[in-house]
Amino acid sequence: MSVVERPVVVALMGVGLLGAGVTASVAPEGGLVSAGIPLLGAILAVVGMRLPAVRLLRRTETALVPGVIAEPAVVPEPAVESVTSEGENRLDELCVRVLPIWSRQIESARTQSESAVANLTNSFADIDARLSAALDVYRNAADGMIRSQSGEQRSVIELIDKGRNDLSAMLERLRSGMEARSGVFNRVKEIAKFTNELREMATTVSGIATQTNLLALNAAIEAARAGEAGRGFSVVADEVRKLSTLSDNAGKQICQRVDAVSGSILAIAQMTEQQAGLEEQAMRDSELMIQGVLTVFGDTVGYLTQAAAEFQDEGQAVQQAIGEVMVSLQFQDRISQILGHVTADLGRLEAHLASGEQGIDVEAWLDDLARTYTTLEQQDHHRGVQNNSAGAAAEITFF
Amino acid sequence: MAKTIMIVDDSATLRQVVGIALKGAGYEVVEACDGKDALGKLDGRKIHLIVCDVNMPNMDGITFVKEMKAMAGYKFTPVIMLTTEAGEAKKQEGQMAGARAWVVKPFQPPQMLNAVSKLILP
Numbered sequence: 001m002s003v004v005e006r007p008v009v010v011a012l013m014g015v016g017l018l019g020a021g022v023t024a025s026v027a028p029e030g031g032l033v034s035a036g037i038p039l040l041g042a043i044l045a046v047v048g049m050r051l052p053a054v055r056l057l058r059r060t061e062t063a064l065v066p067g068v069i070a071e072p073a074v075v076p077e078p079a080v081e082s083v084t085s086e087g088e089n090r091l092d093e094l095c096v097r098v099l100p101i102w103s104r105q106i107e108s109a110r111t112q113s114e115s116a117v118a119n120l121t122n123s124f125a126d127i128d129a130r131l132s133a134a135l136d137v138y139r140n141a142a143d144g145m146i147r148s149q150s151g152e153q154r155s156v157i158e159l160i161d162k163g164r165n166d167l168s169a170m171l172e173r174l175r176s177g178m179e180a181r182s183g184v185f186n187r188v189k190e191i192a193k194f195t196n197e198l199r200e201m202a203t204t205v206s207g208i209a210t211q212t213n214l215l216a217l218n219a220a221i222e223a224a225r226a227g228e229a230g231r232g233f234s235v236v237a238d239e240v241r242k243l244s245t246l247s248d249n250a251g252k253q254i255c256q257r258v259d260a261v262s263g264s265i266l267a268i269a270q271m272t273e274q275q276a277g278l279e280e281q282a283m284r285d286s287e288l289m290i291q292g293v294l295t296v297f298g299d300t301v302g303y304l305t306q307a308a309a310e311f312q313d314e315g316q317a318v319q320q321a322i323g324e325v326m327v328s329l330q331f332q333d334r335i336s337q338i339l340g341h342v343t344a345d346l347g348r349l350e351a352h353l354a355s356g357e358q359g360i361d362v363e364a365w366l367d368d369l370a371r372t373y374t375t376l377e378q379q380d381h382h383r384g385v386q387n388n389s390a391g392a393a394a395e396i397t398f399f
Numbered sequence: 400m401a402k403t404i405m406i407v408d409d410s411a412t413l414r415q416v417v418g419i420a421l422k423g424a425g426y427e428v429v430e431a432c433d434g435k436d437a438l439g440k441l442d443g444r445k446i447h448l449i450v451c452d453v454n455m456p457n458m459d460g461i462t463f464v465k466e467m468k469a470m471a472g473y474k475f476t477p478v479i480m481l482t483t484e485a486g487e488a489k490k491q492e493g494q495m496a497g498a499r500a501w502v503v504k505p506f507q508p509p510q511m512l513n514a515v516s517k518l519i520l521p
Contacts, residue, residue, distance in 0.1 A: 114410070121411070121412045121415040122415065125418075323508065326415075326419060327506075333412060334483055337454065374482070374484045375484075395485070395502070395503045396503075396514055397490060397501040398499065399493075399498060399499055
């Protein structure tokens with residue numbers, strides 16, 4: 001089967017591939033034909049069956065196609081005489097019937113691809129939006145932007161730092177309390193020292209009372225020895241002895257009380273010392289425990305921060321990839337337009353054949369077709385030159 | 400307050416793609432599927448810029464720009480034509496209609512955003 005023997009089939013293949021967005025070549029049995037040409041081949045083949053001028057053009061067109069490796073001599077020019085009017089009529093009928101079918105198939109492919117790409121775009125947009133939302137949530141978690149009880153927005157790291165500072169301040173206050181208690185303990189020990197002095201003083205008082213008692217006794221003896229003259233002095237000596245006895249008793253009582261107070265103070269001092277020791281140990285334990293907890297928090301925050309950063313990097317990479325995919329999806333608009341032009345031209349050909357009008361100005365037809373093009377690659381395909389412009393970077397012109 | 404950009408294109412895909420690029424840059428977006436639809440949405444609301452396709456059903460982009468420029472509230476609204484049309488004649492037609500820039504599809508979002516930031520109304 002050669003290009004010319006079965007142009008319709010080749011054209012159909014070409015249109016099909018064009019509809020699928022393929023700009024590569026079609027290979028009908030070893031021959032390569034540029035994707036832009038099969039349609040032209042079909043048109044020419046259809047029209048050329050009736051118009052010798054077109055048949056000549058068809059041969060030229062095939063020869064102009066770059067990359068055609070099919071044998072150039074496979075174009076058996078059918079003799080005009082061999083084309084019967086019956087054959088022409090049957091071909092016209094075929095074209096009138098098949099062209100709308102092709103148009104509908106192309107339109108179906110176009111609308112399906114448009115719908116599918118629109119759905120794809122929506123899905124990608126949805127993924128992009130969800131990813132953005134997830135990244136925001138994770139970024140906030142990583143930065144730890146959480147609302148504290150006071151309603152203030154703070155990061156987890158800031159809160160942990162604040163916790164560490166608060167706990168340090170609390171430990172400091174506990175330490176100050178302990179130091180204050182230690183001061184009390186020292187004062188108590190000083191008081192205990194005073195009690196010793198008081199005991200000594202009380203003992204001294206007792207000693208003085210004893211000495212006074214002895215003196216009073218001696219005075220009483222001397223008064224007795226003086227007889228009547230010493231009677232008054234004897235009364236005085238007796239009173240002094242009573243006073244000394246009272247002083248001795250008071251000194252002993254003071255000693256007892258001082259001993260009791262001293263014992264209590266020493267007991268308090270001992271208890272305070274024991275308590276201070278326990279508190280110091282508890283505070284050291286608390287400090288270690290708090291430091292341990294803060295270290296675990298710090299490590300966790302570090303891990304979370306690192307994980308969040310990695311997640312953000314990956315998320316941004318995915319978002320960038322989605323963005324690139326969505327830019328690439330713009331191909332659908334180009335395809336839609338190209339297929340729209342092909343469909344319109346098929347319709348034009350169908351209308352022409354249906355009108356029964358004999359003869360066709362091929363050059364004018366092709367010029368009209370070329371005027372419908374919007375993209376550079378359509379123009380390239382029309383001329384049968386290698387297409388490099390499809391999907392090229394955007395060109396911006398400012399007026 | 401975010402500035403508003405109208406996207407006029409018969410391709411839902413293109414509207415979506417342009418919309419994502421613009422929304423990502425902090426703009427608000429109003430969509431219209433052709434020139435007629437777009438004219439209906441120019442109802443007095445503030446539009447800071449319009450991105451418009453050329454070949455559309457019902458009303459093409461060039462006609463839309465001409466009619467839009469005749470509306471009092473939108474006379475100075477800048478228009479960027481976003482189209483597959485690469486021909487100089489069409490470009491001139493767009494320029495004559497009042498478009499400020501001509502972007503050939505497929506576009507790259509950074510280029511589009513650059514053009515938008517240059518032309519958008521304050």
